[in-house]
Amino acid sequence: MRLGGRLAAAVEVLDDVAKRHRPVADALKDWGLSHRFAGSGDRSAIGNLVYDALRRRRSFGWRMGNDSPRALVFAALAEGYGMAADAVAAALEGDRFAPKLPSAADFERFRTVDLAKAPDAVRADVPDWLADEFAISLGPEWIAEAAAFAERPPLDLRVNALLGNREEAAAKLAEFGAAATRLSPLGLRIPPIAGAGRHPNVQAEAVFQMGTVEVQDEGSQLVSLLVGAKAGETILDFCAGAGGKTLALAAATAGERRIHAFDADRRRLAPIYERLRRARAESVEVHSRTGELEALEGACDRVLVDAPCTGSGTWRRRPDAKWRLSRSALEKRTAEQDAVLDSAARFVRPGGGRLAYVTCSVLASENGARVEAFLARHPDFAVEDAGAVWREELSDVPPDFLNVPGGGGSGLLLTARRSGTDGFFFARLVRR
Known part of the structure; x- marks a missing residue:
């Protein structure tokens, strides 16, 4: 043509x-x-x-x-x-x-x-009704932060530590310009496409087919590491979906058979089986019915809630979603987030079990506000300090995130402008 x-x-x-x-x-x-x-x-x-x-x-x-x-x-x-x-x-x-x-x-x-003379929402490339939400969520530089989500994204990969290392994987993908990510110790990044170009079909490469790498944004890799999963712990990924973070947890725990992946939507869960097979993540037990989780109540060392959200942090990859988003859809999501947090909390072990709350949204109403509301309903939980969690789980990586104080501790926000990743919120809570 x-x-x-x-x-x-x-x-x-x-x-x-x-x-x-x-x-x-x-x-x-x-x-x-x-x-x-x-x-x-x-x-x-x-x-x-x-x-x-x-x-x-x-x-x-x-x-x-x-x-x-x-x-x-x-x-x-x-x-x-x-x-x-x-x-x-x-x-x-x-x-x-x-x-x-x-x-x-x-x-x-x-x-x-x-363009500097345009209305704020125009400069930020967001709908008018979201301007106040972004200002609250991202602070004084919210326009520049929001505008960064209108750039072309890179293609990020996570190296599966069960099967290989980053140096070997990078060598096999060198022709595509793959290089180590700045923050994730497991990541490789292929730069954003230019002009009429396209990203390589890495899924056709042997290094992918053999399970050595998975497509996963660097931000998603980081929040998976911040969960802090350790070998010997019982871990539940409560909203596992297609299994991206489940795979990361399996690699972090050296393949021990104590990871449980659950999602109430079997259609979203369907791809996980092939992905687990390719990654040789034999430690994961998949559940699609809540009744299968009864034995885990009050017994999990770590529970990950990758909650359903508006996806505002992924707008570089799904820009049409921001123009379809409505106030009613946002309200529906926040109600779903409250419900899923309440459901997941009962699986956290009292006396030190952790609950990790993650969204791929940058909106405060889905993030810090949901944590605050959860704490009001569950006084036996407390928020850890995000900086301390980062130092504990990513000791060699300089912290690079927006701090989100609340609940006596803080969460963190990764953004395209600050962290160079998709937008992710992360907060880790401990059950007393």
């Missing part, structure tokens, strides 16, 4: 997302199935334009003076590919599939307008 066809396809996908209020991944998949002539390079280029347009929908629309799908796609082209108006016009000359060009005035506005 020529550039004009790719631009037209991106406009079509964005229009589909807007009209049908559907996930962008589904819209891109359907477009590919109905346009089988498009090669993998074409699909990647189209996807990049679509995702870039969604990541910066507010700021691109404000700079163009128009937030239509067509305007957003041309803004993504100009920004992501560094193409000036005359270069775009020259590249599309005679291309009958190309969408109509924005006017010269629109391109000039996009190039010269001062």
